Amino acid sequence: MIRLEDVTKWYDGRAVLDHVSLHLEPGMLWGLIGPAASGKSVLLKVVCGLIRPDEGRVIVDQRDITKDKESDIMETRRKFGMLFQNNALFDFMTVGENVAFPIYWGSDIEPDRLRSLSVKRLQDVGLSGSEDKVPSELSGGMKKRVGIARATIADPKIVIYDEPTAGLDPVTTSKIYDLLRNLQQRNESTVLAVSSDVQAIRGFVEHIAVIHQGRILYNGPERELDSCADPVVHQFIRGDADGPL
Ligand SMILES: Nc1ncnc2c1ncn2[C@@H]1O[C@H](COP(=O)(O)OP(=O)(O)O)[C@@H](O)[C@H]1O
Ligand SMILES: [Mg+2]
Numbered sequence: 001m002i003r004l005e006d007v008t009k010w011y012d013g014r015a016v017l018d019h020v021s022l023h024l025e026p027g028m029l030w031g032l033i034g035p036a037a038s039g040k041s042v043l044l045k046v047v048c049g050l051i052r053p054d055e056g057r058v059i060v061d062q063r064d065i066t067k068d069k070e071s072d073i074m075e076t077r078r079k080f081g082m083l084f085q086n087n088a089l090f091d092f093m094t095v096g097e098n099v100a101f102p103i104y105w106g107s108d109i110e111p112d113r114l115r116s117l118s119v120k121r122l123q124d125v126g127l128s129g130s131e132d133k134v135p136s137e138l139s140g141g142m143k144k145r146v147g148i149a150r151a152t153i154a155d156p157k158i159v160i161y162d163e164p165t166a167g168l169d170p171v172t173t174s175k176i177y178d179l180l181r182n183l184q185q186r187n188e189s190t191v192l193a194v195s196s197d198v199q200a201i202r203g204f205v206e207h208i209a210v211i212h213q214g215r216i217l218y219n220g221p222e223r224e225l226d227s228c229a230d231p232v233v234h235q236f237i238r239g240d241a242d243g244p245l
Contacts (some may be wrong), residue, residue: 001026001158001190002047007056009042009214016042017053018214024190024207026157029181031205031222032194035236035245039214040194041085044160047192048080049073061157081151081159081189085166087143089135089150095122096131099149121149125179141172145179152183159184161193165200173197177204198237210236212245 002024009017016039024030032040045051046058049065057066065076081102089098100118103109119131125145135143144164151159164180165173177200184191195201202208202222210218210225210233218228225237235243 003059005057007053029205031201031208034211081156083147083151085162
């Protein structure tokens with residue numbers, strides 16, 4: 001579904017992504033973990049065509065988008081649902097309008113139908129009856145759920161979650177991951193999730209990649225991560241104070 005081939009991205013004379021190659025098969029759950037500023041968010045943005053790499057190729061659903069015009073990339077981007085790190089809900093819209101936003105643009109769908117889809121998806125994420133609230137009335141966990149409802153409302157083939165549980169307590173975190181798993185199973189979508197909460201995301205994904213200073217240090221089954229010999233990976237997944245990090 002997604003293939004990165006030798007992708008490099010430079011910022012300020014530094015390779016923020018350094019020859020990254022990844023191959024995500026369809027219908028699976030993939031996790032991406034790594035220390036702060038290791039390139040996780042940049043990688044997600046490269047995958048969905050928001051950032052263009054300086055070298056290498058990006059292939060989404062068998063289309064090479066590396067040199068696509070912006071209008072063609074927009075077409076590819078419709079295959080994606082995205083939850084960004086800061087939720088990015090619009091304060092001037094109701095919760096229901098926020099959720100409906102991805103299907104509102106560029107479609108002639110009737111307002112009633114739009115509203116019922118939005119109400120339904122809010123039910124799915126455990127927020128029945130919140131459609132007429134505004135984002136500022138919601139807790140952090142509820143805002144994340146609204147973001148998830150919005151990311152998935154168009155039943156996208158690929159869903160990208162950047163830190164879906166940042167700042168949430170452990171119980172809410174578990175509930176959010178259950179929700180992501182249910183939505184993934186229902187839509188059979190390909191999911192790529194970034195998280196700093198190593199234990200929580202490991203319980204959620206089938207495959208995991210570890211990135212450090214723009215380089216992929218591990219990419220493979222989650223259950224084999226513990227036997228990765230790389231000292232940075234070893235330290236990072238255990239959270240040890242001593243080590244190369
Ligand atoms: N638009 C940009 N201009 C310059 N540097 C950037 C830009 N976006 C990201 N970076 C740098 O790239 C590195 C990786 O960033 P990011 O992918 O956001 O890290 P994280 O792994 O925490 O998500 C950081 O050092 C960040 O400062
Ligand atoms: Mg980030």
